[in-house]
Amino acid sequence: MSAPALHAEEPQWRHGLSLMGSVKYPADFKHFDYVNPKAPRGGVLRMGTDGTFDSFNAILPKGNVAAGIGLIYDSLMTSAYDEISTEYGQIAEAVKYPDDFAWVTFRLRPEARWHDGQPLTAEDVVWSFNKLKEFSPQQAFYYRHVVSAEASGPGEVTFRFDEKGNRELPQIVGQLSVMPKHWWEGVGPDGQKRDIGKTTLEPPLGGGAYKIKSFDPGKRVVYERVKDYWAQSLPVSIGQNNFDEIRYEYYRDDTVELEAFKGDQYDVRFENVAKNWATAYDFPAVRENRVILEKFQERGRGVGVGFVMNLRRAKFQDPRVRLALSYAFNYEEINRTVFFGQYERINSYFFGSDLAASGVPAGSELDILQEAKTKGPVPEEVFTKAFTNPVTNDPAQERNNLREAVRLLREAGYVTEGTRLVDGKTKEPLKIEFLINSPSSERFAVPYRQQLSKIGIDLAVRYIDSSQYINRLRSRDYDMIYTGWGQSLSPGNEQLEYFSSGAADREGSRNYAGIRNPAIDYVIQRVIYAKDRAELEAATRALDRLLVWNHYIVPGWTYRFSRMARWDRFSRPETLPYYAEPQFPTIWWWDAEKAAKTGGR
Numbered sequence: 001m002s003a004p005a006l007h008a009e010e011p012q013w014r015h016g017l018s019l020m021g022s023v024k025y026p027a028d029f030k031h032f033d034y035v036n037p038k039a040p041r042g043g044v045l046r047m048g049t050d051g052t053f054d055s056f057n058a059i060l061p062k063g064n065v066a067a068g069i070g071l072i073y074d075s076l077m078t079s080a081y082d083e084i085s086t087e088y089g090q091i092a093e094a095v096k097y098p099d100d101f102a103w104v105t106f107r108l109r110p111e112a113r114w115h116d117g118q119p120l121t122a123e124d125v126v127w128s129f130n131k132l133k134e135f136s137p138q139q140a141f142y143y144r145h146v147v148s149a150e151a152s153g154p155g156e157v158t159f160r161f162d163e164k165g166n167r168e169l170p171q172i173v174g175q176l177s178v179m180p181k182h183w184w185e186g187v188g189p190d191g192q193k194r195d196i197g198k199t200t201l202e203p204p205l206g207g208g209a210y211k212i213k214s215f216d217p218g219k220r221v222v223y224e225r226v227k228d229y230w231a232q233s234l235p236v237s238i239g240q241n242n243f244d245e246i247r248y249e250y251y252r253d254d255t256v257e258l259e260a261f262k263g264d265q266y267d268v269r270f271e272n273v274a275k276n277w278a279t280a281y282d283f284p285a286v287r288e289n290r291v292i293l294e295k296f297q298e299r300g301r302g303v304g305v306g307f308v309m310n311l312r313r314a315k316f317q318d319p320r321v322r323l324a325l326s327y328a329f330n331y332e333e334i335n336r337t338v339f340f341g342q343y344e345r346i347n348s349y350f351f352g353s354d355l356a357a358s359g360v361p362a363g364s365e366l367d368i369l370q371e372a373k374t375k376g377p378v379p380e381e382v383f384t385k386a387f388t389n390p391v392t393n394d395p396a397q398e399r400n401n402l403r404e405a406v407r408l409l410r411e412a413g414y415v416t417e418g419t420r421l422v423d424g425k426t427k428e429p430l431k432i433e434f435l436i437n438s439p440s441s442e443r444f445a446v447p448y449r450q451q452l453s454k455i456g457i458d459l460a461v462r463y464i465d466s467s468q469y470i471n472r473l474r475s476r477d478y479d480m481i482y483t484g485w486g487q488s489l490s491p492g493n494e495q496l497e498y499f500s501s502g503a504a505d506r507e508g509s510r511n512y513a514g515i516r517n518p519a520i521d522y523v524i525q526r527v528i529y530a531k532d533r534a535e536l537e538a539a540t541r542a543l544d545r546l547l548v549w550n551h552y553i554v555p556g557w558t559y560r561f562s563r564m565a566r567w568d569r570f571s572r573p574e575t576l577p578y579y580a581e582p583q584f585p586t587i588w589w590w591d592a593e594k595a596a597k598t599g600g601r
Contacts, residue, residue, distance in 0.1 A: 081583055293563075328452050331392070431458040495524045
């Protein structure tokens with residue numbers, strides 16, 4: 001098929017893409033500002049993770065894929081971490097698209113190579129895209145507006161869209177990781193033809209900065225730096241991928257993993273348990289400054305997180321039931337006694353960013369919400385109140401909140417029989433199974449269970465291993481989970497995956513709650529097709545209001561820093577990327593002098 005038809009003015013080739021306007025770095029830039037271009041290379045980085053793995057096939061939604069598998073692949077474009085929603089060419093040296101965003105063409109670098117020396121071709125790109133859509137329902141949904149990929153010229157690939165005006169599509173296509181068609185369609189060591197549609201523990205061929213050196217199934221995987229990596233001198237690669245080896249060690253659970261870190265069995269740990277950060281790092285290596293504790297500010301994202309109720313269950317269909325569960329949750333007590341006062345309660349799905357709604361809607365935001373009301377149900381509070389969480393600072397407030405929870409439940413048709421809350425018609429007790437995959441979650445789950453028991457609700461806390469947990473999430477076999485959605489500063493098509501009706505019944509989607517709301521669907525489209533930053537912000541805040549006032553979650557908590565504990569064997573650039581601190585391990589390096597002083601391995 002021929003290349004895209006010429007318009008009145010042929011689109012210009014670009015070296016980068018940005019949803020925010022102009023890109024920061026010129027076409028002849030040497031390296032990103034946040035890297036050390038003279039960073040030494042060498043050393044071994046050991047990372048810890050819990051659970052297990054049984055596959056190196058990165059595109060399948062089944063199996064447990066090995067940690068770090070993305071290290072062996074490159075993508076068409078790669079992100080700049082000191083800019084919002086900006087990408088520069090990696091496999092692609094240039095990109096172009098028309099003013100109506102109806103298609104995008106990437107021109108590939110002729111020097112791009114696989115680890116076996118064969119050239120990376122347009123055919124590889126087309127094949128990778130088609131296989132991704134074929135075998136990954138989540139990615140097929142994400143790329144559903146991309147109707148075709150074709151080799152449109154020597155070293156060029158064109159993706160065509162089924163709609164116009166979606167300015168994010170060129171960028172999300174640019175995120176495509178490319179796999180080698182010739183390897184996956186070849187024959188393995190066992191003499192059998194390989195199958196991209198199946199899990200595999202045969203180390204796959206890649207073209208990225210690392211390749212798999214060795215592995216022990218379910219226990220360990222080791223990646224080694226490719227010494228003749230084709231892209232190592234590109235501006236987007238300079239100062240990065242500095243470790244000779246990166247190892248991932250697997251542990252049964254987080255408790256074992258923490259003890260292994262203390263015993264110098266791996267090097268770096270990102271701590272997400274407040275109690276551990278407050279109490280578990282008082283050991284000799286910390287006091288001797290051989291282990292460094294450091295916090296890094298998170299600026300490049302917002303977050304929505306909480307107890308997510310599965311609306312596919314009839315008992316959660318009534319918003320009064322969902323709100324009652326929020327009134328029964330005593331966050332303030334848990335933050336004080338369990339979290340050591342470290343966390344902030346969220347009141348937004350974009351908490352921590354300028355996109356979070358506040359006050360009452362006005363201007364363009366109000367206009368969008370009024371239009372949304374013509375598409376589907378919108379709670380009246382959206383227009384009249386700023387969203388706030390119930391607060392429990394003393395016993396009197398706790399009693400009042402529990403009374404309000406009972407009132408809402410009675411309005412929803414529940415009655416009290418003895419010590420149990422039951423459906424007034426079916427006499428079915430209100431029972432909730434709360435699914436967790438880490439013992440540390442019991443610290444906040446048990447107090448919540450105790451609170452709910454005071455009003456006759458039975459919350460069963462069910463701990464299962466990571467593999468079972470993933471499978472049950474994929475199949476929607478849960479009442480309640482604690483999870484959330486990281487949000488970029490430029491939201492777009494991913495909101496369909498998170499909250500749209502189209503994702504509600506698709507296995508493996510991130511619409512964990514099963515939200516089906518035409519008003520929300522409409523506002524998501526306004527987010528995606530926003531013509532400028534002001535419209536994007538208004539539409540995002542409108543979406544935020546619809547989500548919080550429908551009470552799909554019992555809002556949770558967050559900590560706007562990354563907590564990093566590391567054995568002092570590493571160094572980093574003086575200035576870290578503003579929107580992605582600490583960007584470890586990509587721009588860090590092994591420091592032999594520090595390592596000698598730290599001791600151990």
